[in-house]
Amino acid sequence: DPSRPDVLTVAKLPPFYLQPLQAAFTVHDRLHETDPQAFAKIAPRIRAITGGGESVVSRELMQQLPALEMISIMGVGYDKVDVRAAIERGIPVTHTPEVLNDEVADLALALMLSVARRVPHADRHVRENRWAEQGNMPLATRMSGKRLGIVGLGRIGKAIARRAEGFGMSIAYTGRTQQPGVSYPYYPSAKALAANVDFLVVITPGGEGTRRMIDADVLRALGPKGFLVNVARGSVVDERALIEALQQGVIAGAGLDVFEDEPRVPEALRALDNVVLTPHMASATHETRQAMADLALANLQAHFAGQPLLSPVPECR
Ligand code: NDP
Numbered sequence: 001d002p003s004r005p006d007v008l009t010v011a012k013l014p015p016f017y018l019q020p021l022q023a024a025f026t027v028h029d030r031l032h033e034t035d036p037q038a039f040a041k042i043a044p045r046i047r048a049i050t051g052g053g054e055s056v057v058s059r060e061l062m063q064q065l066p067a068l069e070m071i072s073i074m075g076v077g078y079d080k081v082d083v084r085a086a087i088e089r090g091i092p093v094t095h096t097p098e099v100l101n102d103e104v105a106d107l108a109l110a111l112m113l114s115v116a117r118r119v120p121h122a123d124r125h126v127r128e129n130r131w132a133e134q135g136n137m138p139l140a141t142r143m144s145g146k147r148l149g150i151v152g153l154g155r156i157g158k159a160i161a162r163r164a165e166g167f168g169m170s171i172a173y174t175g176r177t178q179q180p181g182v183s184y185p186y187y188p189s190a191k192a193l194a195a196n197v198d199f200l201v202v203i204t205p206g207g208e209g210t211r212r213m214i215d216a217d218v219l220r221a222l223g224p225k226g227f228l229v230n231v232a233r234g235s236v237v238d239e240r241a242l243i244e245a246l247q248q249g250v251i252a253g254a255g256l257d258v259f260e261d262e263p264r265v266p267e268a269l270r271a272l273d274n275v276v277l278t279p280h281m282a283s284a285t286h287e288t289r290q291a292m293a294d295l296a297l298a299n300l301q302a303h304f305a306g307q308p309l310l311s312p313v314p315e316c317r
Helices: 015-024 036-045 059-063 083-088 101-117 119-127 130-134 155-166 190-194 216-222 239-247 286-304
Strands: 006-009 026-029 046-052 070-074 147-151 170-174 199-202 227-230 253-256 275-277
Touching: 006 015, 015 026, 015 286, 036 046, 046 286, 059 083, 070 286, 101 119, 101 155, 101 199, 101 227, 101 253, 101 275, 101 286, 119 130, 147 155, 147 190, 155 170, 170 190, 190 199, 190 216, 216 227, 216 239, 239 253
Parallel strands: 006 026, 006 046, 046 070, 147 170, 147 199, 199 227, 227 253, 253 275
Antiparallel strands: none
16 A cells, blocks of 8 residues: 555554554554564665664664665664665654653663652662661762753753753753853863863764773763763763773762663673663653654654655655
8 A cells, every 4th residue: 555655663662653543554563573574575665763872773684675665763862774775765864853852861860860869769768668767878979059961962952051040050061062042151172171170961963083081091980079970872882891890889879760781781780789770761751752652753744745854864854
C-alpha cells in the first residue's frame, strides 16, 4: 500500500509512539533482529527507519535498504547513527531537540542535589531504621551559591544554567568555541574549567568528538571537593579513570545518568558510596516522551507529505 510507507523500527518504541506510527505506516517492528529471513524479504520496501537516541543505525543496515529515504530518531542524541553514510546517500536524519531541555536539565539539578546532599543515602538511612538505631547522618555538602561548570552550553546546558542561577550558583562553561552573547566566563578546556568549579556538569553530544574528554587529568583538576555530573553520554567520561578517582578521593562524588556500556554498570561503580546512579532516564517522563514521540512522528509525516522536515540534525540542514 503506497499510502502507508514501510517503516523499520530499530528500538522498542513506547505504545504512544508505536500505535500512531502503525496507524499511518506499515511498521516492521525490529524485524532485522527478530526474523532476519522475513527482514531480507521486506528490506527492499523499507522507506524509513525510526528508533530512539540509543539506537544503532549502521552503514551495513542502510546498505540492506535500497529504498531508504529517511531516518527519524526519537531523542536529541544520535551518536550511534552513521550520519556520514546517510548523507552520502542523501538520506536525511531527524531528531527531537528542544522538547526535552527542561526534563534533562531538571535531572541534572536533581543529581547535583542528590550527590551533594546525599538524598538517596538519607532515604536509605530512614528506611533501614538507622535514624532510630544510630542517630543522625554525617553532614552533607552545600550546593547553593557554589561554582558550576557546564561542559557543553547548548540547548540543555543553558536550561541547566538558568536553574542553577536560581540556586545562586556562579556559572562558567567550556565548549569548542566561546559563544557570542553569553556572559558566563568561558574556559578553553574541560580541565581549565574543572580547576575553577565545585560542580562539573557534562552535557555535550557523544561520539568521536567528545570521547573520554573527561579523563584522569580533568578529574584531578576538579579536585577532592568537586562533584561530577554526567547527563550526556557514557562515552564522554573515561569510566575507569572516574572509578579510580572516586575510590581514591580524587573527587568528592559523582551523579551519573549515563555509562560506557549501558545497561551494564561496573560492579566497582555500583559498590561506591559517593555516587548517585540513574538508568539513562533524564528525558523519561510521560510528558516529555510524548512530546518526543509526537515530533519523531511529525518528521516522518512531513517527509512523506513532501513537506520540509521539522527538526533535521545539523549535518543534514
Ligand atoms: P546542543 O547541540 O544544543 O549542545 C551541545 C553542546 O556541546 C554545545 O554547546 C556544543 O558547543 C558542545 N560541544 C559539542 N561538541 C563538543 C566538543 N567536541 N567539545 C566540547 N564541547 C562540544 O545539544 P543539546 O543540549 O540538545 O543536547 C546535548 C546532548 O545531551 C545530546 O547530544 C545527548 O547526547 C545528551 N542527552 C542526554 C540525555 C539523557 O537521557 N541523559 C537526554 C537528552 C540529551 P560547541 O559547538 O561550541 O562546541
